[in-house]
Each structure stands twice: as C-alpha cells, then as structure tokens.
Amino acid sequence: MSLPRNTKAKQAVLDEINRSTYALSQPELFERVKGTCDRVTVYRILDRLVAENKIHRIVNVDGTLNYAACIQCDTHNMHAHDHLHFSCIECKKIECLSEQSVQVQLPSHYQIKELFLTISGICPTCQVD
C-alpha cells in the first residue's frame, strides 16, 4: 500500500468533520471547504480518510452517505462501530451516540462483520413539547 500524504485540502475536510457535532455528506463538506479544491477531490479525500481509519461512513435512513470522525477507533487502531446512530426526521442530521452500545444475537451460521444501527426520530434540539 502507498503511504498517504498530507495536503491542505485533506486537512480542511478533516477539520470540518472533526469540528462538526453531526455527520456530514460530501455536498455539505464541499460547500464548507469551497475554494480549496475540486468536488472530485473531496470524494477522493473522503475515501482516503476512511481507508486511514480517520473517519467512518454512515448511511442515513434515506440512503445518503455521511461522514463522521472516529472517536474511539483511532486510540486503539481498531475500527469497531457497534454504536448507535440517531437520525432526526426534523433537522435531517445524523449523529453518533457513542455511549450507547448494543450487542445482538444472530441465528447460527451468520458471520457478523459490522453493525449498522440507526434510529430515526426527533433529536433533543428539535423537540417542541
């Protein structure tokens, strides 16, 4: 495998992801780093950051791809995402609920590789009551 290089565009994208409290899509990220690089470059940067275990990809309930920082992963250099994601039907934001971990039990002969757990609903910010 080739050794990764650091560029200002890559750093800009990673900064935006780290700064955000919720997961961001490529269009959102491109909007935020506009001027630093081409939109295709954002796609390629995201792929690299995922490969380097710096961020992880979250599929929202409507199929849109979003990217969030790896919090617990990088410390032990392993990529375990057995945590919940919350997708708000109001503000459309999807966030990691790192604290809530879930273990499930499968029928036999099913080999688990990764968990994708997303809950759709209304986030605290969008509560009206």
Place this chain on the structure above:
Amino acid sequence: MSLPRNTKAKQAVLDEINRSTYALSQPELFERVKGTCDRVTVYRILDRLVAENKIHRIVNVDGTLNYAACIQCDTHNMHAHDHLHFSCIECKKIECLSEQSVQVQLPSHYQIKELFLTISGICPTCQVD
C-alpha cells in the same frame, strides 16, 4: 386520500417482492417485470406499495434502497420494523431476520420513531469453511 387501484404491473411487482427471499432494488425489480411497464412506473408502484404498508424500504450498508414484503405488519395493520436486517458482503443480498428483535435504550430527550438495524457479514449460503 385517494383510493388505490390494482393494476397488473403493480401486482407483478408485488408478486416478485413476495416471492423473493431477500430484499430487491428497483433495478432488480424492473429487470424481473420487464415488458409489463416502464421503469418510472416501477418507482411509482414502489412508493405506493410502501404507502399502503404492503412493503417496506430497507437501506443497505452501501446506501442502495431495497424493498421487502411486510410480514408481521399487515396482520395488525401497524408498521413496526424493530427487527434486524442482514447484509451479506459476498452475495450482496439483504434479508429480514424477523425473529431477532432488538430493544435499545436511548439518552433522554431522544424520541424514537423507527429502528434501522442492519448487520453486515457473511450469510449461511456464502459460508465456505
């Protein structure tokens, strides 16, 4: 709301979904009912079947949308999908694991509406050992 009508295209799509042991995408479904209707019609039929609670939409781990029959839903006329989905990284098929139900506990002020629980791995058919 307008009352739904039954057409042969709609019935053909529903038959394919009911017949299948795993969830099907629009392109797959269009391929299977080819000749009976236009590809746009398949999209509209799927939207209607979802609205009528006859099928449900499953987002796969790569963001592709798939459709599966509602097994337990239609009997009690409610749409609860708190069951697991299994997505095989070999054959790419995604299926409902209706038996395995999971209840999770959220932080306060999060209002749950729907659960999307998908496990990625290797299905029994694709096991080599």
Place this chain on the structure above:
DNA sequence: TAATTAATGCAACCGAGTTGCGTTTTGCAA
C-alpha cells in the same frame, strides 16, 4: 356504458458518485 381520476409512458432532467488523463505537489533521498 359513461364519467372520474388513478395510473402509465415518454422525454427530459437532476444530483451523487466515478473514470481517464494530463498536470501539479508532496515527501524523501541524493
């Protein structure tokens, strides 16, 4: 059988993501 309108076909469009290729940068070593 006629009227109402849900459903369809078709063409055009949209947006996320990909690919190819020539050019620019980065990191490292001479």
Place this chain on the structure above:
DNA sequence: TTGCAAAACGCAACTCGGTTGCATTAATTA
C-alpha cells in the same frame, strides 16, 4: 538544497438511481 517518483489534483465526460411534467390510457363506480 535540489531532483525524482508517485501521490494528489483539476477538469471534462460519463454513469446511474431517482424525479418531474404532461399528455394518454385504463381501473373503478354509478
């Protein structure tokens, strides 16, 4: 410091899943 290999980039073209508008067809119901 400079030179080099290849990682990263810009740009244009493309793919593909999905949507929209509108005129036409067909399912229901009286």
